[in-house]
Amino acid sequence: MVPLFYNARSLWARRLSTGLTVVGLGLVVFVFSAVLMLANGIESALASGGDASNAVILRKGATGELVSGVERDAVRILTTDPAVASGPDGAPLVSGELVVLVTLPRGGTQEMNTTARGISAGSFTARPEVRLVSGRKPRSGTNEVALGSALVGSSPDATLGGELHFAQQRWPVVGVFEARGGAFESELWADATRLGAAFGRDGFSSALVRLRSPVAVADFVKRVEADPRFTLEAKPEPEYWADQASGLATFIRVLGLFVSFVFSVGAVLGAMITMYAQVATRIAELGMLRAVGFRRRSVLASVVAESAMLGAAGGVLGALGALATRWIHIRTLNFQTFAEVSFGFTPTPGIVVGALLFGTLMGLLGGLLPALRAARLSILDALRA
Amino acid sequence: MSLEAVPAALPMVRLEGVSKTYRRGTVAVPVLEAVDLSIATGAFEAFMGPSGSGKSTLLNLISGLDRPSTGIVEVAGRNLAELDDRELSDWRAAHVGFIFQLYNLIPVLTAAENVELPLLLTPLSRAERRRHVAAALDLVGLSHRVSHRPPQMSGGEQQRVAIARAIVTDPDLIIADEPTGDLDRKAAEAVLDLFGVLHQELHKTLVMVTHDPHAAERAGRVHHLEKGVLQ
Numbered sequence: 153m154v155p156l157f158y159n160a161r162s163l164w165a166r167r168l169s170t171g172l173t174v175v176g177l178g179l180v181v182f183v184f185s186a187v188l189m190l191a192n193g194i195e196s197a198l199a200s201g202g203d204a205s206n207a208v209i210l211r212k213g214a215t216g217e218l219v220s221g222v223e224r225d226a227v228r229i230l231t232t233d234p235a236v237a238s239g240p241d242g243a244p245l246v247s248g249e250l251v252v253l254v255t256l257p258r259g260g261t262q263e264m265n266t267t268a269r270g271i272s273a274g275s276f277t278a279r280p281e282v283r284l285v286s287g288r289k290p291r292s293g294t295n296e297v298a299l300g301s302a303l304v305g306s307s308p309d310a311t312l313g314g315e316l317h318f319a320q321q322r323w324p325v326v327g328v329f330e331a332r333g334g335a336f337e338s339e340l341w342a343d344a345t346r347l348g349a350a351f352g353r354d355g356f357s358s359a360l361v362r363l364r365s366p367v368a369v370a371d372f373v374k375r376v377e378a379d380p381r382f383t384l385e386a387k388p389e390p391e392y393w394a395d396q397a398s399g400l401a402t403f404i405r406v407l408g409l410f411v412s413f414v415f416s417v418g419a420v421l422g423a424m425i426t427m428y429a430q431v432a433t434r435i436a437e438l439g440m441l442r443a444v445g446f447r448r449r450s451v452l453a454s455v456v457a458e459s460a461m462l463g464a465a466g467g468v469l470g471a472l473g474a475l476a477t478r479w480i481h482i483r484t485l486n487f488q489t490f491a492e493v494s495f496g497f498t499p500t501p502g503i504v505v506g507a508l509l510f511g512t513l514m515g516l517l518g519g520l521l522p523a524l525r526a527a528r529l530s531i532l533d534a535l536r537a
Numbered sequence: 538m539s540l541e542a543v544p545a546a547l548p549m550v551r552l553e554g555v556s557k558t559y560r561r562g563t564v565a566v567p568v569l570e571a572v573d574l575s576i577a578t579g580a581f582e583a584f585m586g587p588s589g590s591g592k593s594t595l596l597n598l599i600s601g602l603d604r605p606s607t608g609i610v611e612v613a614g615r616n617l618a619e620l621d622d623r624e625l626s627d628w629r630a631a632h633v634g635f636i637f638q639l640y641n642l643i644p645v646l647t648a649a650e651n652v653e654l655p656l657l658l659t660p661l662s663r664a665e666r667r668r669h670v671a672a673a674l675d676l677v678g679l680s681h682r683v684s685h686r687p688p689q690m691s692g693g694e695q696q697r698v699a700i701a702r703a704i705v706t707d708p709d710l711i712i713a714d715e716p717t718g719d720l721d722r723k724a725a726e727a728v729l730d731l732f733g734v735l736h737q738e739l740h741k742t743l744v745m746v747t748h749d750p751h752a753a754e755r756a757g758r759v760h761h762l763e764k765g766v767l768q
Contacts, residue, residue: 155650158650161646164645165645436639440641443635444630444655445655447627448622532597535637535641
């Protein structure tokens with residue numbers, strides 16, 4: 153085996169072309185890993201909502217809360233299910249919730265759609281992941297709202313102590329909550345009755361049911377769907393939020409991976425050109441290696457390894473660049489809910505490892521043809537070069 | 538890989554009816570014609586002749602870098618025609634040390650790393666390889682240049698590093714193609730002195746191609762080639 157430091161030093165000896173190739177490969181790896189981090193961020197933002205002991209009740213066939221309707225009577229019936237958990241006050245943890253879109257000014261002339269969730273008494277209790285970080289919960293029977301932390305500052309009055317204006321009413325902000333980075337952080341929560349009155353809605357969009365344990369959820373789902381009194385369906389809450397996230401995340405992932413693939417063809421060609429140049433300038437060295445006894449496959453492996461080093465360096469550069477985006481946060485429209493969601497670039501160890509492997513793979517592919525050329529060189533021709 | 542020495546009774550090199558013809562398009566260009574040759578083990582022999590006379594081709598055939606069109610090339614008791622490309626690589630690694638006119642050192646490696654290259658094909662441990670490298674560089678008088686790279690050395694020093702690389706595996710046969718062709722007189726003398734040490738003290742078999750009559754004088758026997766025919 154030709155020592156790897158020979159390859160490393162040969163690359164360093166031609167550092168301009170090496171550097172440019174690494175930058176090219178790094179840019180592709182950056183796009184690749186940033187896209188995966190973005191899709192992951194969307195999934196984290198949307199799909200991390202939900203507790204395994206909770207079930208979301210929607211009208212049968214509804215794809216989301218925004219297009220769903222649940223009668224108040226149905227919510228009352230659900231409270232009688234024996235598997236439903238009780239709150240500290242002994243009341244069953246079943247919350248009818250109303251979801252509407254409200255338009256808030258973004259600043260200047262721009263506006264943004266925001267999900268407003270009308271909540272009931274059990275909404276906070278049934279969601280342990282939701283935690284007030286400042287202020288207090290909205291009081292029942294008032295227009296008070298609590299903001300998800302991702303909304304704070306997104307609109308001029310979206311701050312604790314501020315006052316929002318929508319549905320021709322004033323909505324004072326009395327609290328800010330976090331939800332472990334989940335979708336709720338892009339929502340504002342208000343009393344369901346007051347919100348329903350403001351929007352002329354009598355019923356709810358959905359009901360949130362907290363069960364005694366996660367294992368009770370599957371049977372509860374079956375009971376709801378089989379109950380002839382309802383035309384409702386139930387989903388475990390994590391599954392519901394995962395479905396909400398899947399459209400946008402899949403769109404970004406597929407688009408991003410396609411773009412990465414197209415770019416990677418260019419990067420592989422770049423690596424190939426660099427490696428052809430490396431081979432061309434070292435033909436006599438390769439001929440000497442063959443003459444003293446290194447086999448063709450050793451020369452082939454050496455050139456491929458050198459190209460893989462280029463790719464790995466590109467992978468490291470791209471992954472580091474992508475990791476730097478983790479402090480960037482983006483707001484965009486979720487096509488599933490038509491509300492804006494805020495999310496960031498969320499790295500995972502798998503994405504970082506994938507980025508390094510992707511870079512190395514591009515290097516390997518780029519090195520194959522130059523390596524074959526090097527291995528097939530006639531020793532005599534190479535020594536005469 | 539076999540590193541055993543060839544029994545002294547056998548010739549190190551035996552060529553029988555060796556011809557070599559190259560093809561340039563449809564034209565056949567004969568380079569060597571019916572060469573019969575025997576080089577004894579431990580001999581130092583030189584080949585001279587004008588450019589295009591077939592000297593280097595003969596050297597390439599003896600060293601297993603090329604194959605004859607007809608005839609038998611037997612080196613260190615082995616008929617090279619019996620070996621495929623992979624076996625021939627292994628055979629060269631075990632039996633032949635190469636010294637080229639332009640040294641063919643790798644510029645990004647130090648003198649010690651260049652010398653160590655052929656040892657990477659042996660089962661020696663790292664510590665053993667280092668000992669062999671140190672001994673070879675000591676023999677060529679370059680112990681003080683171990684960490685220097687070829688561009689930091691003179692031509693004569695580079696050729697001595699190449700000699701150290703050629704002898705580090707203790708090969709049966711050392712092949713030198715115009716070893717002094719790119720050196721000034723003083724450096725050339727130093728290289729030829731080293732050849733004397735290899736031949737007389739270490740009893741190595743040396744086969745050298747040269748244009749330089751002074752270099753050829755150091756050999757025990759000088760062969761002349763003219764238009765592919767051994768005179």
